Amino acid sequence: MKQIIRALGLKAAFVVALGVSGGTAMAQEYPTQPIKFIIPYAPGGGTDAAAAVFSDKLSQMLGQPIVKENHPGSNSVIGTALLSQAKPDGHTLMVVTGAIANNPFLYANLPYDTNKLVPVSILTSYPFVLGVRSDLPFKDMRELIAYAKANPGKLTAGSSGRGSGAQLALGLLNSTAGIEIREIPFKGAGESLNNVAGGFVDMVLSGYETVRPFAEGGKMKFFAHTGTGEMGTEKIPPIADSVPGYEYQNWLALIAPPETPSQITDKLNSALTKIFAEKEVKDRLAGQNIQGIASTAAEAKSYLETEMAKSKTIIENIGLKPE
Amino acid sequence: MEFFNNLDIGFHAALSLNNLLFCFIGVLVGTAIGMLPGLGPLATIAMLLPLTYTLEPVSGLIMIAGIYYGAQYGGSTTAILVNLPGESSSVVSCLDGHQMARRGRAGAALAIAALGSFFAGTVATLLIAAFSPVLAEVAFLFGPVEYFAMMVLGLTAATLLAHGSFIKGVAMVLTGLILGLVGADVNSGTYRFTFGSFSLTEGIEFVAVAMGLFAFTDIVANIRSNQTREVTAPSLRSLTMTAKEFKQSVFPVLRGTAIGSLLGLLPGGGAMISSFASYAVEKRVSKKPEEFGHGAVAGLAGPEAANNAGAQTSFIPMLTLGIPSNGVMALMIGALMVHNIAPGPYVMVSNPEIFWGLIASMWIGNAMLVVLNLPLIPLWVRLIQVHYWVLFPIILAVCCVGLFSIENRVLPIYIAAGFTVLGCLFWRMRAEAAPLLLGFILGPLMEEHFRRSLLLSNGDLAIFYRSPLSVVMLSVAAVMCLIIVLPQIRQGRKVAFEEEA
Numbered sequence: 063m064k065q066i067i068r069a070l071g072l073k074a075a076f077v078v079a080l081g082v083s084g085g086t087a088m089a090q091e092y093p094t095q096p097i098k099f100i101i102p103y104a105p106g107g108g109t110d111a112a113a114a115v116f117s118d119k120l121s122q123m124l125g126q127p128i129v130k131e132n133h134p135g136s137n138s139v140i141g142t143a144l145l146s147q148a149k150p151d152g153h154t155l156m157v158v159t160g161a162i163a164n165n166p167f168l169y170a171n172l173p174y175d176t177n178k179l180v181p182v183s184i185l186t187s188y189p190f191v192l193g194v195r196s197d198l199p200f201k202d203m204r205e206l207i208a209y210a211k212a213n214p215g216k217l218t219a220g221s222s223g224r225g226s227g228a229q230l231a232l233g234l235l236n237s238t239a240g241i242e243i244r245e246i247p248f249k250g251a252g253e254s255l256n257n258v259a260g261g262f263v264d265m266v267l268s269g270y271e272t273v274r275p276f277a278e279g280g281k282m283k284f285f286a287h288t289g290t291g292e293m294g295t296e297k298i299p300p301i302a303d304s305v306p307g308y309e310y311q312n313w314l315a316l317i318a319p320p321e322t323p324s325q326i327t328d329k330l331n332s333a334l335t336k337i338f339a340e341k342e343v344k345d346r347l348a349g350q351n352i353q354g355i356a357s358t359a360a361e362a363k364s365y366l367e368t369e370m371a372k373s374k375t376i377i378e379n380i381g382l383k384p385e
Numbered sequence: 386m387e388f389f390n391n392l393d394i395g396f397h398a399a400l401s402l403n404n405l406l407f408c409f410i411g412v413l414v415g416t417a418i419g420m421l422p423g424l425g426p427l428a429t430i431a432m433l434l435p436l437t438y439t440l441e442p443v444s445g446l447i448m449i450a451g452i453y454y455g456a457q458y459g460g461s462t463t464a465i466l467v468n469l470p471g472e473s474s475s476v477v478s479c480l481d482g483h484q485m486a487r488r489g490r491a492g493a494a495l496a497i498a499a500l501g502s503f504f505a506g507t508v509a510t511l512l513i514a515a516f517s518p519v520l521a522e523v524a525f526l527f528g529p530v531e532y533f534a535m536m537v538l539g540l541t542a543a544t545l546l547a548h549g550s551f552i553k554g555v556a557m558v559l560t561g562l563i564l565g566l567v568g569a570d571v572n573s574g575t576y577r578f579t580f581g582s583f584s585l586t587e588g589i590e591f592v593a594v595a596m597g598l599f600a601f602t603d604i605v606a607n608i609r610s611n612q613t614r615e616v617t618a619p620s621l622r623s624l625t626m627t628a629k630e631f632k633q634s635v636f637p638v639l640r641g642t643a644i645g646s647l648l649g650l651l652p653g654g655g656a657m658i659s660s661f662a663s664y665a666v667e668k669r670v671s672k673k674p675e676e677f678g679h680g681a682v683a684g685l686a687g688p689e690a691a692n693n694a695g696a697q698t699s700f701i702p703m704l705t706l707g708i709p710s711n712g713v714m715a716l717m718i719g720a721l722m723v724h725n726i727a728p729g730p731y732v733m734v735s736n737p738e739i740f741w742g743l744i745a746s747m748w749i750g751n752a753m754l755v756v757l758n759l760p761l762i763p764l765w766v767r768l769i770q771v772h773y774w775v776l777f778p779i780i781l782a783v784c785c786v787g788l789f790s791i792e793n794r795v796l797p798i799y800i801a802a803g804f805t806v807l808g809c810l811f812w813r814m815r816a817e818a819a820p821l822l823l824g825f826i827l828g829p830l831m832e833e834h835f836r837r838s839l840l841l842s843n844g845d846l847a848i849f850y851r852s853p854l855s856v857v858m859l860s861v862a863a864v865m866c867l868i869i870v871l872p873q874i875r876q877g878r879k880v881a882f883e884e885e886a
Contacts, residue, residue, distance in 0.1 A: 131793055136569070136586040143583070168574075173583065218841060224574020246840050247572050249833070252726070252735075262528035262841065275735070385575070 102141025189289030220254025395741030415455020435787035481684035561824025597804025637687035645694030659695030
């Protein structure tokens with residue numbers, strides 16, 4: 063019951079805030095009213111959890127409550143469209159995954175222009191882990207690639223559907239290593255993990271935390287990860303050790319509407335840098351093998367541009383066309 | 386020992402203050418709507434679905450489950466006191482239950498119904514706890530191929546066992562299937578039937594469909610019906626039953642529990658079929674069948690136990706295989722999927738607190754229901770007399786707020802309105818809407834698994850008959866179709882011949 067009352071209370075607070083927001087807020091005084099975070103995914107997902115890591119602290123520092131609103135749909139397009147129409151006064155922001163860099167090459171008629179959005183900060187980044195079902199006749203990445211070369215099209219990997227990070231990471235692996243692992247799309251990471259554990263699909267690229275229970279239960283083995291360097295207590299090697307030059311990172315960014323003034327993004331940035339430097343936040347992220355970044359707005363802008371260029375190449379290589 | 390460990394996890398989850406509260410809300414609301422004729426558990430759960438989005442998954446499920454079995458208790462109270470089935474599964478309880486009330490044994494009838502239901506509920510809960518893990522072991526063998534076959538079987542059975550016309554059942558399932566196609570296709574990512582609109586890319590909002598077809602349609606249908614009700618109110622003192630009545634109800638309750646537990650497992654089965662079957666059995670085994678319809682204790686005790694047992698065991702196929710056996714279970718699957726939990730054997734492994742918590746809560750909920758139902762009877766009697774013109778506007782307003790809150794937009798409200806019109810049409814055509822909901826949920830899943838199987842086999846259809854499990858399920862579905870369709874063909878031909886002659 064408490065949750066319901068709280069949810070209603072927040073919504074009510076938000077409605078009131080909307081009513082008062084007639085005058086233009088001076089950037090120096092920002093924020094003057096509750097800040098809305100658009101989460102372009104269904105409630106209870108990974109982005110919600112990641113936003114929770116810093117939103118409470120950010121709200122304390124800025125002295126205004128932060129209200130989360132979930133607007134799920136179309137690989138974050140629906141939420142982003144809402145953001146692009148919001149007032150650029152820093153009171154409406156969005157927490158989004160790397161999907162925002164992929165969407166221009168997946169959808170023909172995006173209701174917004176990605177280049178006009180104002181990236182505030184790249185918050186975190188983390189690699190995928192390659193979980194392979196434990197009863198296959200090879201035991202590390204090198205053997206897997208040798209097997210895939212000898213048996214093209216025999217191995218299968220689960221993905222989370224068209225344009226998902228897992229699909230792109232797999233496409234990049236196939237083209238970089240010169241192998242052919244077939245993609246089997248699922249509705250979400252949960253389902254594809256289950257199918258690997260059940261032995262129907264051979265492997266899956268997914269977040270560390272999602273693969274861990276299966277690896278501990280003996281149904282899957284950690285083979286490698288898509289980042290650089292050894293990872294975590296298990297010392298999982300990077301795929302780049304066997305496939306030189308391979309890297310795929312997932313990331314999370316805070317984005318503001320087009321034409322948001324730099325005074326506002328600067329204020330947000332300095333608060334975020336302080337939060338991500340706190341030991342508690344660092345430890346919490348490190349436990350899940352996630353790297354906290356908290357970049358400046360300029361860094362975020364160039365990061366987004368590089369990522370968009372990368373996504374374009376991968377998506378074209380897979381053979382996906384915008385529709 | 387593992388059994389007790391599991392129950393320990395379950396009670397640990399179910400006995401948390403939060404979950405106890407939601408269990409209580411569930412059974413309270415369930416009893417209330419069970420008593421109000423016309424408002425069924427399906428409608429109520431559809432209404433409360435948006436609420437569960439903001440809850441922990443286990444709390445939400447506990448509440449929904451509470452509404453479902455709570456309604457079985459509440460329905461019998463109205464049946465006994467007013468001679469109106471508060472809920473479709475208590476139609477049978479009117480027959481003998483109300484006759485008992487008219488002879489001044491209303492209190493005893495209520496006590497028999499409540500205690501019989503409690504006993505059946507306890508047994509069924511134990512059955513779920515004991516057999517689900519066994520079934521789940523088998524379910525680990527289920528891959529895309531087997532899931533496809535299972536869904537074919539589930540949809541076929543649901544269509545065939547639905548009451549009413551067979552053709553209408555098929556038509557409803559197919560309509561649901563088509564509606565389910567709207568949105569992005571999982572395998573190719575292509576958009577289907579979205580008409581270029583981004584708001585339809587995630588498909589038609591399931592809650593809006595359910596609310597329109599069930600909740601709002603029920604309201605429209607009820608406004609048209611007669612609102613005066615005569616209540617045979619019992620006094621609290623009369624709640625004790627005589628030794629003779631107790632003895633007469635023991636065996637019917639045992640038999641009813643067995644029948645209900647079995648029938649609840651079948652796709653398309655559940656509370657209603659169980660109560661009818663139990664009544665038929667009791668009448669047959671009774672030494673005095675002429676008493677039935679004039680206040681026979683067995684005719685009340687058996688079906689009451691059966692409908693409650695059936696309501697509970699229908700959770701087994703849903704929890705272990707992810708196959709809904711009726712509309713309420715379809716809604717439960719919807720509630721799970723919102724939280725990114727794909728119903729199936731893995732739920733038990735990945736989210737044991739949800740699985741066992743739900744089971745433990747069922748027993749707790751059943752105990753709460755006995756307490757709610759017996760001493761509070763005078764209060765409930767007043768509820769039956771509340772006018773719909775007070776109730777309906779409140780329900781409508783709450784529903785619209787709920788619909789808006791799902792995705793923070795107005796579209797689902799319009800969709801629900803559209804489906805209300807459709808639902809009223811179905812109601813006038815006497816076509817049951819539950820198969821549509823099953824088609825809506827299972828259809829896209831079935832297609833997804835079918836195409837995934839073909840992706841895995843590189844397009845080779847042989848994959849479907851290489852798996853023994855899939856062969857068995859597909860054959861059973863085919864035989865079921867033949868059994869139903871053949872007599873109709875024969876009849877049809879007979880009619881045709883008669884016309885020729």
